[in-house]
Amino acid sequence: xxxxxxxxxxxxxxxxxxxxxxxxxxxxxxxxxxxxxxxxxxxxxxxxxxxxxxxxxxxxxxxxxxxxxxxxxxxxxxxxxxxxxxxxxxxxxxxxxxxxxxxxxxxxxxxxxxxxxxxxxxxxxxxxxxxxxxxxxxxxxxxxxxxxxxxxxxxxxxxxxxxxxxxxxxxxxxxxxxxxxxxxxxxxxxxxxxxxxxxxxxxxxxxxxxxxxxxxxxxxxxxxxxx
Amino acid sequence: xxxxxxxxxxxxxxxxxxxxxxxxxxxxxxxxxxxxxxxxxxxxxxxxxxxxxxxxxxxxxxxxxxxxxxxxxxxxxxxxxxxxxxxxxxxxxxxxxxxxxxxxxxxxxxxxxxxxxxxxxxxxxxxxxxxxxxxxxxxxxxxxxxxxxxxxxxxxxxxxxxxxxxxxxxxxxxxxxxxxxxxxxxxxxxxxxxxxxxxxxxxxxxxxxxxxxxxxxxxxxxxxxxx
DNA sequence: CTACTCTGCCCGTACGTGCGGTCAGTTTTC
DNA sequence: GAAAACTGACCGCACGTACGGGCAGAGTAG
Numbered sequence: 001x002x003x004x005x006x007x008x009x010x011x012x013x014x015x016x017x018x019x020x021x022x023x024x025x026x027x028x029x030x031x032x033x034x035x036x037x038x039x040x041x042x043x044x045x046x047x048x049x050x051x052x053x054x055x056x057x058x059x060x061x062x063x064x065x066x067x068x069x070x071x072x073x074x075x076x077x078x079x080x081x082x083x084x085x086x087x088x089x090x091x092x093x094x095x096x097x098x099x100x101x102x103x104x105x106x107x108x109x110x111x112x113x114x115x116x117x118x119x120x121x122x123x124x125x126x127x128x129x130x131x132x133x134x135x136x137x138x139x140x141x142x143x144x145x146x147x148x149x150x151x152x153x154x155x156x157x158x159x160x161x162x163x164x165x166x167x168x169x170x171x172x173x174x175x176x177x178x179x180x181x182x183x184x185x186x187x188x189x190x191x192x193x194x195x196x197x198x199x200x201x202x203x204x205x206x207x208x209x210x211x212x213x214x215x216x217x218x219x220x221x222x223x224x225x226x227x
Numbered sequence: 228x229x230x231x232x233x234x235x236x237x238x239x240x241x242x243x244x245x246x247x248x249x250x251x252x253x254x255x256x257x258x259x260x261x262x263x264x265x266x267x268x269x270x271x272x273x274x275x276x277x278x279x280x281x282x283x284x285x286x287x288x289x290x291x292x293x294x295x296x297x298x299x300x301x302x303x304x305x306x307x308x309x310x311x312x313x314x315x316x317x318x319x320x321x322x323x324x325x326x327x328x329x330x331x332x333x334x335x336x337x338x339x340x341x342x343x344x345x346x347x348x349x350x351x352x353x354x355x356x357x358x359x360x361x362x363x364x365x366x367x368x369x370x371x372x373x374x375x376x377x378x379x380x381x382x383x384x385x386x387x388x389x390x391x392x393x394x395x396x397x398x399x400x401x402x403x404x405x406x407x408x409x410x411x412x413x414x415x416x417x418x419x420x421x422x423x424x425x426x427x428x429x430x431x432x433x434x435x436x437x438x439x440x441x442x443x444x445x446x447x448x449x450x451x452x453x454x
Numbered sequence: 455c456t457a458c459t460c461t462g463c464c465c466g467t468a469c470g471t472g473c474g475g476t477c478a479g480t481t482t483t484c
Numbered sequence: 485g486a487a488a489a490c491t492g493a494c495c496g497c498a499c500g501t502a503c504g505g506g507c508a509g510a511g512t513a514g
Contacts, residue, residue, distance in 0.1 A: 015489080015490095031260065031344075033258070033260035034260065036472080036473060036474080037473075037474070037475090038472085038473070038474095046490075046491085047490065047491045047492060048473095048474085048475085048491095048492085049475090049476085049477090049490070049492070049493095050489075050490050050491075052474085052475065052476080053488090053489070053490070053491095054489090056475095057474080057475080058473095058474070058475090114344070116400060117258075117400055153423075155416060155419065155420065156412075156416050159412075159413060159416045159417070160416070160420060162394075162397070162401055163394045163416075163417055163420060163421075164394075165397065166393045166394035166395070166396070166397030166398070167389075167390040167391075167393035167394055167397075168393070169393070169397055169400075170389070170392065170393030170394075170396055170397055171389075171393070173343060173344055173347070173396075174389055185383075185386075186386060189382060189383050189386045189387070190386070190390055192382065192424075193382065193387060193390060193421075193424040193425065194390075194420075194424060195424075196380075196423060196424045196425075196426065197419075197421060197422075197423045197425075198420065198423075199423065242463080242464090263498080263499060263500080264499075264500070264501085265498080265499070265500095273464075273465080274464065274465045274466065274467095275465095275466090275499095275501080276465060276466070276467090276501085276502090276503090277463075277464050277465070279500080279501060279502080280462090280463070280464065280465095281463085281464095283501095284500080284501080285499095285500070285501095
């Protein structure tokens with residue numbers, strides 16, 4: 001049924017990536033517990049054994065999904081931070097990027113978000129958890145910079161970062177990438193409310209929130225669709 | 228090994244409620260998929276069959292947890308809305324209440340929050356979903372009132388409600404009721420940032436966010452611990 | 455008071471199913 | 485020919501739940 005495409009057996013990681021992508025989609029749709037080897041194998045027209053051969057265990061497969069995801073996000077965060085010096089731009093960029101991912105890699109994003117809790121619980125997730133913590137540290141740092149620069153009103157940076165992540169990580173429960181609501185609008189609205197909440201003057205905030213503005217454009221360049 | 232037959236008192240469905248409470252705790256700790264009859268039964272020193280006798284299926288049991296939870300929340304929301312006329316007070320009250328629940332009924336709250344997605348997916352959850360939607364409608368209505376009254380800057384009320392719920396519903400992944408961070412502080416910080424973000428003047432916002440203020444007190448009275 | 459019956463909780467077990475993972479062997483690629 | 489990719493049959497186990505029966509208390513008749 002499925003054409004050979006490239007010869008089976010060789011293509012370095014080709015088949016492997018396919019497996020990972022399908023697994024990711026299943027996790028996104030049903031959650032980790034209900035996702036299973038059998039269905040993934042059937043969908044790809046291969047045997048369960050093949051999946052085991054490539055990944056060993058289900059836990060490892062999820063860990064790899066999370067690590068790859070966070071790896072990409074960290075790279076991108078560093079990239080746009082290097083280009084955006086102002087704290088309110090940085091915070092806005094995190095929001096734009098967070099929303100953007102929901103449409104750029106919907107499956108991976110949902111899979112990550114709905115299974116984040118395993119980062120703290122399960123063993124074997126140390127790497128991914130470290131990446132996640134590093135990412136949050138970047139946001140906290142930007143919030144602190146803003147406070148010190150007097151752009152944000154003083155407050156608890158850690159709590160604020162959690163408030164912010166909550167809004168973004170919750171999106172998987174309601175946001176439909178195929179739906180009517182454009183992600184840019186979501187990002188813009190979230191940005192405006194958040195930045196105003198941090199005490200950023202409306203004009204500065206408007207620029208940072210603008211879907212056509214410099215921040216959004218920078219994020220769009222950095223977080224480009226891959227292959 | 229079973230205890231003396233009848234527990235002190237004969238609270239209507241005493242045993243039944245005990246089962247539900249234990250099940251709820253297991254869902255909160257491991258998630259619905261990993262929670263199972265065997266463990267609950269063992270912990271209560273009863274047979275799996277007893278659980279089935281009382282609830283029929285696992286799905287039904289979860290549905291009942293969700294319906295009871297949302298029922299209580301709706302009652303309380305109506306109660307504090309009746310006492311707080313101002314939009315900024317109402318929004319603050321939703322935040323205070325949302326945080327408060329994490330310590331008042333930690334297990335039920337976590338169980339609800341981590342399994343919310345089933346409200347939209349699964350059949351048999353129509354009632355609970357209706358309750359959840361009704362709750363969100365209350366928040367959206369308060370946001371719209373605020374806009375019309377000129378207390379909030381114009382914006383997309385639905386998006387704002389989702390942004391707000393995200394912050395609160397995400398708490399289960401990081402908030403520890405036993406931890407150092409007092410829930411009142413979380414609520415206060417969330418309130419301040421959110422209300423400022425909605426355009427509420429700082430003095431008005433400070434009163435509404437104050438853990439000792441009228442709004443927090445009203446919520447504390449309405450959302451009292453139950454027997 | 456006694457005997458009988460009805461009823462609702464509760465028990466223990468057994469069954470079917472689904473799933474993660476193993477393994478010995480085959481095919482493909484270089 | 486060596487190594488990697490792949491297969492398909494199989495195992496063991498955990499879990500939901502169906503089922504038949506036990507048992508204690510309430511109601512009723514004599």
